[in-house]
Amino acid sequence: MSNIIKQSENLSLLGFGNMGQAIVKGLLRKNIFLPSQIYIFDPADEKQQDAMKLGIQVLRNPDELLKKAHTLLIAVKPQMIQSALVPLSSVINKDNLIISIVAGISIRYIKDLLKNMELRIVRTMPNTPALVGEGITALSYSRECTEQDKSFAHQIFQSVGKTVVVPEEQIDIVTAVSGSGPAYFFYLCECMIDAGKSLGLSEETAMALVRQTFYGSGTLLMSGDDLPEILRARVTSKGGTTESALKTMEARNMKSIVIEAIQSAYHRAQELGK
Numbered sequence: 001m002s003n004i005i006k007q008s009e010n011l012s013l014l015g016f017g018n019m020g021q022a023i024v025k026g027l028l029r030k031n032i033f034l035p036s037q038i039y040i041f042d043p044a045d046e047k048q049q050d051a052m053k054l055g056i057q058v059l060r061n062p063d064e065l066l067k068k069a070h071t072l073l074i075a076v077k078p079q080m081i082q083s084a085l086v087p088l089s090s091v092i093n094k095d096n097l098i099i100s101i102v103a104g105i106s107i108r109y110i111k112d113l114l115k116n117m118e119l120r121i122v123r124t125m126p127n128t129p130a131l132v133g134e135g136i137t138a139l140s141y142s143r144e145c146t147e148q149d150k151s152f153a154h155q156i157f158q159s160v161g162k163t164v165v166v167p168e169e170q171i172d173i174v175t176a177v178s179g180s181g182p183a184y185f186f187y188l189c190e191c192m193i194d195a196g197k198s199l200g201l202s203e204e205t206a207m208a209l210v211r212q213t214f215y216g217s218g219t220l221l222m223s224g225d226d227l228p229e230i231l232r233a234r235v236t237s238k239g240g241t242t243e244s245a246l247k248t249m250e251a252r253n254m255k256s257i258v259i260e261a262i263q264s265a266y267h268r269a270q271e272l273g274k
Contacts, residue, residue, distance in 0.1 A: 009037065009069065009070070010037045010038070010039065010068055010069035010070075010071070011027070011033060011037060011038050011039070011069050011071050011073060011156075012038075012039045012040070012041075012059075012065035012066065012068055012069040012071065012072050012073065013038070013039070013040040013041070013065075013072075013073045013075055014040075014041055014062060014065060014072060014073070014074050014075065014076060014084055014085075014088075015040075015041075015042055015074065015075035015076035015077075015080075015084065016040045016041075016042040016044075016047040016048075016050060016051055016075065017042075017047065017075060017076075017077075018128065018131065019075055019101055019126060019128070019130065020040070020042075020073070020075035020101075021050060021054075022126075022128070022130040022131045022135070022160055023073070023075075023101075023126070023130065023156065023157070023159070023160055024038055024040075024051075024054060024056060025054070025131075025160075026130065026133060026159035026160035027156065027159045028054065029133070029159070030159045032155060032156070032159055035054060035055035035056045035057075036055075036056075036057070037069075038056040038057065039056070039057040039058075039059055039064075039065060039068040039069060040056060040057070040058060040059065041058075041059045041060075041061070041062045041064070041065055062084070062087055062088060063087065063088060063090075063091050065088070066088065066091045066092060066096060067091075070095060070096050070097060071096065071097040071098075071099065071152070072088075072092070072096060072097070072098050072099070073099045073100075073101070073156075074098065074099065074100040074101065074102055074110075075101050075102075076102060077102070078102050078103050078104050078105055078272040078273075079272075081102055081105050081109075081110075081113070082113060085110070085113050085114060086113060086114075088114070089113070089114045089115055089116075092114055092116065092119065093116065093119075094116065094118040094119055094120060094144065096119070096120070097120050097121075097122070097145075097149050097152070097153075098110065098119055098120065098121045098122070099121075099122045099124060099153055099156070100121065100122070100123050100124065101124050101125070101126055103125065103175050103179060103269055103272060104172065104175065104268075104269040104270065104271070104272025104273040105123075105272065105273050106123070106168065106273045107121045107123050107140070107142045107168060109273055111142075118144055119142065119144065120142060120144045120145050120146070120149055121141075121142040121144075121145070122139055122140070122141055122142075122145060122149065122150070122153040123139070123140045123141075123142075123168055123171055124137050124138065124139050124140075124153070124157060125137065125138045125171055125174045125175050125178070125179045126157060126160065126161075126179075127178050127179050127181060127182055128182050129161060129182060130157075130160035130161055131160075133159075133160055133161060134161050135157075135160045135161030135162070136161055136162050136163070136164065136178050137157035137160070137161065137162070137163050137164075138163075138164050138165070138166045138170075138171060138174040138178070139153055139154065139157065139163060139164070139165050139166075140165070140166060140167060140168035140170075140171055141153075172266055172269035172270050172273075173266055175265065175266070175269040176262045176263070176264075176265035176266035176269060177262060179269075180262075180265045184258070184261070184262075185214070189210050189211075189214060192206075192210045192213075193206040193207055193210050196209065196210070217231075232246075
């Protein structure tokens with residue numbers, strides 16, 4: 001284990017949904033934490049069972065989280081942030097490091113909620129490919145965070161993929177682009193599978209074709225420095241099948257639809273924090 005993690009000793013999680021579980025599994029897989037160093041509180045019996053299967057510690061009361069670890073990772077739904085955090089306001093102080101993965105919830109909002117303007121808070125936006133160790137997480141820091149806090153947070157999220165640092169005012173944009181991005185990808189997969197089926201392919205064959213096409217295309221995009229438009233142009237022969245499909249997409253203003261959809265997600269992220 002690194003010195004950064006050793007100094008932190010333990011990690012507590014408030015909430016243990018899909019993303020919280022993905023992060024814990026990454027930390028365990030990379031041997032950054034031992035199961036005995038991780039504590040969770042989640043009122044759902046199913047989530048408690050998930051935690052126990054991993055060998056991590058399940059607490060019965062949320063106020064015990066800060067007794068077990070100086071670092072608290074908040075992994076609840078945005079709509080639950082107030083009811084989840086307010087009971088902890090009397091036990092959280094500036095000696096604790098707060099890491100939030102809650103969409104739309106600003107650093108200032110958390111400080112106001114906990115009635116403490118001196119808290120060290122890392123606001124993050126991971127995405128679901130973290131489940132397979134291939135996520136991307138954007139991080140922003142409150143001015144109170146130390147360099148050790150920043151390194152510690154990076155190490156946590158690098159256990160489930162890559163990290164970038166952005167100003168906090170850009171986190172809602174990240175939420176709309178990469179946080180929600182996997183859903184856009186899966187929706188396009190659905191559409192292509194349905195198109196293949198409508199033309200006579202079996203669902204199994206269409207699924208196999210789409211899965212490998214996207215996997216291979218993603219690998220191609222990651223393998224060099226070429227922009228997506230360059231790679232697209234290489235597939236598009238003049239007068240060919242690809243050009244015909246792309247012209248249809250352009251005629252239906254697909255780019256405008258995608259941009260408008262992502263802007264909608266961005267505005268919704270901003271609304272969640274109000």
